[in-house]
C-alpha cells in the first residue's frame with residue numbers, strides 16, 4: 001500500500017469537510033491536502049488553501065461540489081490531473097463515464113460514496129473505479145478504510161442503490177430518530193427528554209448490532225418477550241410488511257433520482 005502524498009480538493013463543504021476531519025483523525029498529515037476555492041474558505045490548520053487553480057499535479061483530486069456544478073470546475077481542475085492522478089468523486093449520480101469524459105488524461109477515476117459519519121471513522125464507503133493501477137486501488141482502499149470501511153462494487157448499475165442506502169441513509173435514520181421523539185412527545189413525554197432517549201437508544205442499539213454475533217432480526221427477537229410490550233410494537237411495523245415496504249419506496253425514490261442526475265450529466269458531457 002502506498003501512502004498518499006498530495007490531494008487537491010475542489011468543493012470543500014459538508015461532505016468533503018467531514019472526510020478531511022476523518023483523515024486527519026486517522027493520522028494523515030494536513031499538509032497532504034490542498035483546498036481550491038475561488039472565494040476562499042476556512043480550512044483546518046495545516047491544510048493549504050488556494051484561490052487560483054494550482055499548476056502542479058496531484059496523486060488524487062477529490063471532487064466535492066454539488067453534482068450540477070461539475071462542469072463549472074472540471075476545466076480548471078483538469079490542469080491538476082496527470083496520467084498518474086486518480087480522480088475521486090463523491091458526486092451523487094455522476095457516472096464513471098461522465099467523469100472519464102471530463103478527465104480523459106487521469107489514470108484512474110473512482111466514485112467514492114461516503115457519508116457524514118466518516119468524520120468519526122464510521123462510514124461504509126461505496127467504491128467503484130475504472131483505469132486504476134494496483135497502487136491506486138490500494139491507496140483508495142486505504143483512504144476509505146481510514147473513514148470506516150471500503151465496499152468495492154464491480155457493477156455500476158448498483159451504485160445509486162448503494163448511495164441511497166449508505167450515503168443518504170443517515171438522513172433516513174435521522175428522520176427515524178426524530179419520528180421516535182415526536183411520537184414519544186405526542187404520547188406525553190417531555191420533548192427534550194424524548195429527543196435524548198431516542199438518540200441514545202439508537203446509538204446503543206446500532207453499536208450493539210455492529211458488535212453482536214447475532215443478526216438484527218435475532219436481536220429484535222431477543223428484545224421482544226413473547227406476549228410482551230415490544231412484540232405489540234413490532235406487530236405494527238411488521239403488519240403487511242409496512243416498514244419494509246416504506247423503506248423499499250424510500251430507497252427506490254433516492255436511487256431513481258441518482259439515475260436522473262446521471263442522465264443530466266451524460267447529456268452535458
Ligand SMILES: NC(=O)C1=CN([C@@H]2O[C@H](COP(=O)(O)OP(=O)(O)OC[C@H]3O[C@@H](n4cnc5c(N)ncnc54)[C@H](OP(=O)(O)O)[C@@H]3O)[C@@H](O)[C@H]2O)C=CC1
Nearest residue numbers: 010011012013014015036037064065066067090091092167
Ligand atoms: N452531504 C452528504 O451527506 C453527502 C454528500 N455527497 C455529495 O457531496 C457533494 C457535496 O455535497 P455537500 O458537501 O453536502 O454540499 P456543500 O454545499 O456543503 O459543499 C459544496 C462545496 O462546494 C463549494 N464550491 C462551490 N463552487 C465552487 C467552486 N467553483 N470551486 C470550488 N468550490 C466550490 C461550496 O462553497 P460555497 O459554500 O462557498 O459556495 C461548498 O463548500 C455532492 O455532490 C453530494 O452528492 C455524497 C455523500 C453524502
Ligand SMILES: O=C(O)[C@@H]1CCC=N1
Nearest residue numbers: 092163164167168169
Ligand atoms: O442527497 C444527495 O444527493 C447526496 C447523496 C448521498 C447523500 N447526499
